[in-house]
Amino acid sequence: GYLQERIRYKAKKHGIEVNPAHSSRECPRCHCTDKKNRRGDVFKCSYCGYHEHADLVAALNILGRLGDKEIRKGMSPSRVKAVLDGRHVGWKLLNDTVTDRTSDEARVVDESPRSASSKSELRSGVQVCTAS
Numbered sequence: 110g111y112l113q114e115r116i117r118y119k120a121k122k123h124g125i126e127v128n129p130a131h132s133s134r135e136c137p138r139c140h141c142t143d144k145k146n147r148r149g150d151v152f153k154c155s156y157c158g159y160h161e162h163a164d165l166v167a168a169l170n171i172l173g174r175l176g177d178k179e180i181r182k183g184m185s186p187s188r189v190k191a192v193l194d195g196r197h198v199g200w201k202l203l204n205d206t207v208t209d210r211t212s213d214e215a216r217v218v219d220e221s222p223r224s225a226s227s228k229s230e231l232r233s234g235v236q237v238c239t240a241s
């Protein structure tokens with residue numbers, strides 16, 4: 110709760126107002142929004158199984174809404190829910206068919222030799238040849 114308040118306070122200071130509706134019920138991973146997701150201090154997504162401290166989940170969701178173009182301050186909780194449900198459907202479409210996510214990292218090949226050295230630490234296990 111404290112963290113959420115800090116984030117909202119800080120955001121407001123910068124003129125950003127965050128709509129907190131459903132922020133403690135939304136899964137930060139798959140956007141499944143269900144009151145069953147939260148039980149006391151524990152958040153556990155009923156859809157994807159993501160689990161984390163409930164306050165941290167709410168804080169993550171609030172952070173994620175900074176600059177959100179769809180979820181604005183003043184929207185009713187039911188409209189927020191509609192947006193979140195839409196995102197959850199989108200997530201399911203993307204993730205129910207794609208099971209192998211590790212192949213993404215292997216495909217990232219930087220063609221520019223100048224930035225190769227600075228990015229080499231990100232690619233663990235890949236030797237960067239700078240002698241070319």
Ligand SMILES: [Zn+2]
Pocket residue numbers: 136137138139140141154155156157158159
């Ligand atoms: Zn989830």
